[in-house]
Every structure is written in C-alpha cells, then in structure tokens.
Amino acid sequence: MGAGIAEVVARGALPVVGIEINADALERGRGHLEKSTGRAVKRGKLTPDGQREILDRIELSTDFAALADCDLVIEAVPERIDLKRQVFARLDEVCRADAVLATNTSSLSVTEIAVATNRPTKIVGVHFFNPAPVMKLVEVITTVLAEPAAVAGVADLVTKLGKTPVTVGDRAGFVANRLLFGYLNQATAMLENGHATRDDIDVAMKAGGGLPMGPFTLMDLIGLDTCLGVLDAVYAESRDRRHAPSPLLRELVAAGLLGRKTGRGFHAYDGAPAETVETSAAAPAVAVLGAVPGIEGTADPSAAELVIVAEDAAVPDAVKPGTVIAFLSAGPVADRAVATGRPGDVVGLWFPEAGTPLAEIAVTALTDPAAADRAAALLAALGRTPVRCRDRAGRIVDALRFPYLNDAAHMLGAGYADAASIDAAMTLGCGYPTGPVADLDRLGTARAVTVLDALYDESREPALAPAPILREHATAARPLR
Ligand SMILES: NC(=O)c1ccc[n+]([C@@H]2O[C@H](COP(=O)([O-])OP(=O)(O)OC[C@H]3O[C@@H](n4cnc5c(N)ncnc54)[C@H](O)[C@@H]3O)[C@@H](O)[C@H]2O)c1
Known part of the structure; x- marks a missing residue:
C-alpha cells in the first residue's frame, strides 16, 4: 500500500519520501513502483518521460530523519496497533511540529494511535483502497481530537490527487469495510450452517445481487487473514455477533488456506476446471x-x-x-x-x-x-440460473443484501455519513455497481422493512430489525435520497 500511495502522490506532482524498514524492503518498494508505473507505460497511459518524472519525485530511504521537512506523513506499516504506535512515536520525534501524521489503517482506532503522540490534534486517518493508483475512494477519518483544519487539509489533498474523499468518524471499519465485512461474514455463516453451498451463494450474489463477484471469490482475493483481522477489529468495537468471525473463516486461516495468494481458500486455484452447470437442452413443459x-x-x-x-x-x-x-x-x-x-x-x-x-x-x-x-x-x-438453499426467509440474495442495506440505513440514520458518502464508499471503494442508499430507493424501503421483519422474526437477531429510518421512509413513501 505504501508504494501505491507514494505513486499516487508523485503522480499528483508532489515530492514524496518513501521510508522502509531495511534495504531489502526498500528495494521491494522500488520494484513495486517501477512495475506499476511500467505497466501504465505499456498500456499507453503514461509516457516513459512521465514515468521517469514520477519516479524522480520519490526519494527512498530507511532513515526516518528524511521525513523532517514533510508537511504530511502517511503511515502504511502492517496492521498492528503496537507497531503503529511505535512508528508514530518515532514520527513525532523526527517530523516538524506542524506536520500532519496520517494512518492508512483499515480497521484500527485512529484515536488510539493519536493519543500515543504529542500531537493528537494533527493525527488523521487516510484510508486508501487497494490498488491505490486505481481505486478512486479515500476514506478520511476524523477523531474527537483532530483539528478540523488538519482533516480538511488531508481531504483537499485527496481531491487534488484525483481521488474522492469521504470524511467520516473513527468507527472500526469506517464505512466501506464495516458494511462489506458484515455481509462477507454473514455469507460465511450461511455456508457454515448449511443454508446453501459456496458456489450457489457466489452465483446468487453475482447473477441476482448484481455484484461483480460472489462473497467467497472476493474474500479469497482480499486474503482470508486480512478478512479475519478486519472482522476481529470491527467485532471488538461493535460487539455485534454478526461481525464475530465465522469459525469456518478462522479454521481456514489457521490451516494456512488464505485465498488466492496461497492457492486455496474457499475456492482452490489449481487450474482445475470449474464445475459444470446443470442444464437440459429441451424446452420444458x-x-x-x-x-x-x-x-x-x-x-x-x-x-x-x-x-x-x-x-x-x-x-x-x-x-x-x-x-x-x-x-x-x-x-x-x-x-x-x-x-x-x-x-x-x-x-x-x-x-x-x-x-x-x-x-x-x-x-x-x-x-x-x-x-x-x-x-x-x-x-x-428456461434460461434461468438456478441456485438452491434451505427454505428460509430471504432465500440467499435478500437474506444477504437487506441486512447490509439495513446497516447502511443505520449509518445514515445516525448521521455517521451522508447518503452520497455511503454510496461512494461502496461504489468507488468496493466496486459495487450501485451504492446501498440508491439500492434501497430502487428496491423500496417498504420491501426492505418486509424482508427485514421476516428475517428478524425467523432469527430474533436484534441487528436485523429494520432501522427506524427505513420504517419512517416506508410509511411516508418517501425515498431516502
Ligand atoms: N492490503 C490492502 O488491501 C490494504 C488496503 C487498505 C489499507 N491497508 C492498510 O495499509 C497498511 C499496510 O498494509 P499492506 O497490505 O501494505 O501491508 P504489507 O505488509 O504489504 O506492507 C507493510 C510494509 O511496511 C513495512 N514496515 C514494517 N515495519 C516498518 C517500520 N517500522 N517502518 C517502516 N516500514 C515498515 C514492511 O517492510 C512492509 O513493506 C495496513 O495498516 C493495512 O491495514 C491495506
């Protein structure tokens, strides 16, 4: 992520200092930068001169002292609070007193990082999505301690870099991961409790939920260890059992089956042919x-x-x-x-x-x-894509999408983020074709209430009770946006 972010900033014509822990890691970072900008040259999106200019703007070092003159530092070390706090203590020593220090954390508390520094007002979250040069969304995280000017400055910079900033408060998972991982974990629970098979859930969410890929394909791509880390962090704050990582996810991670990067996760990536879909040639009566x-x-x-x-x-x-x-x-x-x-x-x-x-x-x-x-x-x-599941409320698609939409409605109702920000988080950050608020208006808040009531009645899961804002809008027959 660090290399990707450095590239984004250098593409924005700003000088960057890239810090790594040792010379080997620094060379790996240099390799990432050369490969990524080289790909852009091959695709005709960047000239060789343009590539050179970008690379020349990035100074690489293993010495934190090289950060002494920076206006803004973006930390992207591994996702461990002890390590983040250690790095921020060091940044506090070497950086100018007026420099803003930002963290790219996906799920740790920005406030917890801020209080470990001598400049908590200047600590901001800046959450880029992977790959940073491609993904348009950046969540900018404010804390109760942060100076509004520091947060606004980071959001302005994000805009100047050609990205879309969404400024939100310091809640685990922010907008995109909070909404996405609740859904992914629920899909895993659905598989684990035998409601439907892995392939039927993946197919259903693609063919009927309109998503670019099913939840298990997506988790394999993200990495199951990363999924587990995000869910643990979100659960630690939400105490919502829907965020408690499914035992199946934990088991796969313990077994070292981490997804695409290890060749096997929920799916196997050994080149075996995909299962054939059941079909029949004759038109049925x-x-x-x-x-x-x-x-x-x-x-x-x-x-x-x-x-x-x-x-x-x-x-x-x-x-x-x-x-x-x-x-x-x-x-x-x-x-x-x-x-x-x-x-x-x-x-x-x-x-x-x-x-x-x-x-x-x-x-x-x-x-x-x-x-x-x-x-x-x-x-x-008949030309349909059949999937099977148990005889439960919401089947597969509605049982997975309406709780996710309900979570988005809760965010909206609580004023945590506005409709445009929530929708931008899911479309630009997660590649969803449409955002959840737009989805609710398309599907109808009345239908959302009906499905959620049915899911709640069946499971008695408190988090599945329709968000008050949904009932309100369903009763008033008014769209959310
Ligand atoms: N990978 C993603 O999809 C993704 C997306 C958004 C945010 N993030 C967040 O970005 C951060 C980094 O994630 P990543 O996937 O790039 O991790 P990574 O492990 O691939 O990279 C971390 C880098 O930090 C370096 N590092 C470790 N200790 C250091 C130190 N003390 N000083 C300087 N450099 C040090 C490592 O050598 C390594 O190159 C995490 O907070 C993660 O949650 C990751």
Missing part, C-alpha cells in the same frame, strides 16, 4: 398458475413437468405425481408443501431481482432431492 413475472406457461398443469404456483393460486388435482411443484414465495413454503399431500415434489421458488436470470430454489425438509434436481434442470432449460 411448464404450467404457470397465477401471475409469475417473466415466465410464460406452455403446458396444461396435467401435462407439465414443472408447475409454478403464484401466491394465491391453488394446485389443481390434475397435476400428476412426480411433477415438480414450485411455490413462488420469498419466505418458507413447508406448510403449503404439506397441504399438497405430496411435499416431496414441492420446492419454493423466488426471483429476487427482476431483469436478472437468478432463480432461487428453496428445498424444504420434505423435498425429495431428485425433485430439487429436476427443478434446477428445468429452470436452467
């Missing part, structure tokens, strides 16, 4: 009872392989035994399955987002596994 958005019935219920039943329609007696009956429902269908007298043939079916191919198949305690297999193959033949 489908009967649709009631209004099922996006699916046309092609057959009479007595001749159908799949009968999709909307909420208020009844299952006709003519449906032959062995035909898959799918109840369209966002919530459990086990009681309706029992009422049919043939619960083995019944699954729940939900399309969490119109316009996406995802079809969530809920498998009840009584569903015959062969019926679930047939349901998946038939939906694939």
Whole structure:
C-alpha cells in the first residue's frame, strides 16, 4: 500500500519520501513502483518521460530523519496497533511540529494511535483502497481530537490527487469495510450452517445481487487473514455477533488456506476446471398458475413437468405425481408443501431481482432431492440460473443484501455519513455497481422493512430489525435520497 500511495502522490506532482524498514524492503518498494508505473507505460497511459518524472519525485530511504521537512506523513506499516504506535512515536520525534501524521489503517482506532503522540490534534486517518493508483475512494477519518483544519487539509489533498474523499468518524471499519465485512461474514455463516453451498451463494450474489463477484471469490482475493483481522477489529468495537468471525473463516486461516495468494481458500486455484452447470437442452413443459413475472406457461398443469404456483393460486388435482411443484414465495413454503399431500415434489421458488436470470430454489425438509434436481434442470432449460438453499426467509440474495442495506440505513440514520458518502464508499471503494442508499430507493424501503421483519422474526437477531429510518421512509413513501 505504501508504494501505491507514494505513486499516487508523485503522480499528483508532489515530492514524496518513501521510508522502509531495511534495504531489502526498500528495494521491494522500488520494484513495486517501477512495475506499476511500467505497466501504465505499456498500456499507453503514461509516457516513459512521465514515468521517469514520477519516479524522480520519490526519494527512498530507511532513515526516518528524511521525513523532517514533510508537511504530511502517511503511515502504511502492517496492521498492528503496537507497531503503529511505535512508528508514530518515532514520527513525532523526527517530523516538524506542524506536520500532519496520517494512518492508512483499515480497521484500527485512529484515536488510539493519536493519543500515543504529542500531537493528537494533527493525527488523521487516510484510508486508501487497494490498488491505490486505481481505486478512486479515500476514506478520511476524523477523531474527537483532530483539528478540523488538519482533516480538511488531508481531504483537499485527496481531491487534488484525483481521488474522492469521504470524511467520516473513527468507527472500526469506517464505512466501506464495516458494511462489506458484515455481509462477507454473514455469507460465511450461511455456508457454515448449511443454508446453501459456496458456489450457489457466489452465483446468487453475482447473477441476482448484481455484484461483480460472489462473497467467497472476493474474500479469497482480499486474503482470508486480512478478512479475519478486519472482522476481529470491527467485532471488538461493535460487539455485534454478526461481525464475530465465522469459525469456518478462522479454521481456514489457521490451516494456512488464505485465498488466492496461497492457492486455496474457499475456492482452490489449481487450474482445475470449474464445475459444470446443470442444464437440459429441451424446452420444458411448464404450467404457470397465477401471475409469475417473466415466465410464460406452455403446458396444461396435467401435462407439465414443472408447475409454478403464484401466491394465491391453488394446485389443481390434475397435476400428476412426480411433477415438480414450485411455490413462488420469498419466505418458507413447508406448510403449503404439506397441504399438497405430496411435499416431496414441492420446492419454493423466488426471483429476487427482476431483469436478472437468478432463480432461487428453496428445498424444504420434505423435498425429495431428485425433485430439487429436476427443478434446477428445468429452470436452467428456461434460461434461468438456478441456485438452491434451505427454505428460509430471504432465500440467499435478500437474506444477504437487506441486512447490509439495513446497516447502511443505520449509518445514515445516525448521521455517521451522508447518503452520497455511503454510496461512494461502496461504489468507488468496493466496486459495487450501485451504492446501498440508491439500492434501497430502487428496491423500496417498504420491501426492505418486509424482508427485514421476516428475517428478524425467523432469527430474533436484534441487528436485523429494520432501522427506524427505513420504517419512517416506508410509511411516508418517501425515498431516502
Ligand atoms: N492490503 C490492502 O488491501 C490494504 C488496503 C487498505 C489499507 N491497508 C492498510 O495499509 C497498511 C499496510 O498494509 P499492506 O497490505 O501494505 O501491508 P504489507 O505488509 O504489504 O506492507 C507493510 C510494509 O511496511 C513495512 N514496515 C514494517 N515495519 C516498518 C517500520 N517500522 N517502518 C517502516 N516500514 C515498515 C514492511 O517492510 C512492509 O513493506 C495496513 O495498516 C493495512 O491495514 C491495506
């Protein structure tokens, strides 16, 4: 991160001093800088002269005394509070009394770092995202001790460097990591408790949640050790058990399976071919009872392989035994399955987002596994992307996205960050196609309240109760933005 940040500042035409712990580390840093700017030259985004100018602006040293004249120092040493405090004590000695000292910490308390210095008013958080030269978001962290001018100066500099600053208070995980890791940990818990498989959760969040990648692919990319560190830090402050790292995550880290960087994490990266998706070539005979958005019935219920039943329609007696009956429902269908007298043939079916191919198949305690297999193959033949999960409220996508959206609504309601900042944090910092506040307005606060109430009723998890701001806006039928 240090090399990336140095590059960003030098690209902004400012002189930079880069400090490393020893000569080897300094050479590694030099290598990072040369490689990263070299890639930009190869892609035609930078001229060789431009590269030279950037590199010439960066003085590299292992001597902290080289920082004596700096206006701003950005620390990016490993994420350990003892090490950060030690480095800040040293910076305090060598830097000018009016210099601002910033930390790139992802999840440690900036206040805790500030109080260990003789200049707590001049300690600010400046959280770049990886890779710093590419990612547009920078979270600027203020503390109760920080001078407003120091914080504003850092935010101005971030803007001048072509990035988007989002200024927020000193809460573990700030905006982006706080929201992202709650969701990632919940996905892990979902896997661990057998609600759905790794691949079905990954596929669901991509195909139906509109995300660039599923949670397990993303955690493997971030590094499971980093994920564990962030969750531990967020949990230490929030004491919200949804942030307590899932035992599965801890186990993978203890086993040294850290994700892409070690060749295996949730997924294996050994070049093995991906599992094939179940599909069937022939157009299936489908009967649709009631209004099922996006699916046309092609057959009479007595001749159908799949009968999709909307909420208020009844299952006709003519449906032959062995035909898959799918109840369209966002919530459990086990009681309706029992009422049919043939619960083995019944699954729940939900399309969490119109316009996406995802079809969530809920498998009840009584569903015959062969019926679930047939349901998946038939939906694939209809051009849908089927995933399976247990017969629980919210299925996969809604059960993962609405708690995340609720967390964002709590941040908004508490005034921790405004709507534009929260949305910028997730789009620019995490690569989400849209921010959570925009998502809530698109999906509707009324739907958010309904889904969260159902999730709360099922789990009795206090954090899943809808944020007051959601109920308020749902009642008033007013968007959040
Ligand atoms: N990696 C990320 O995706 C990411 C993203 C945002 C923020 N961060 C934060 O940035 C910081 C650094 O993370 P990283 O992933 O770059 O870690 P890293 O381990 O890759 O790099 C840390 C560097 O600090 C050097 N170092 C260690 N002790 C030092 C000392 N006393 N003086 C000078 N240099 C020293 C190390 O030699 C190493 O090169 C952490 O606080 C982390 O939370 C990381």
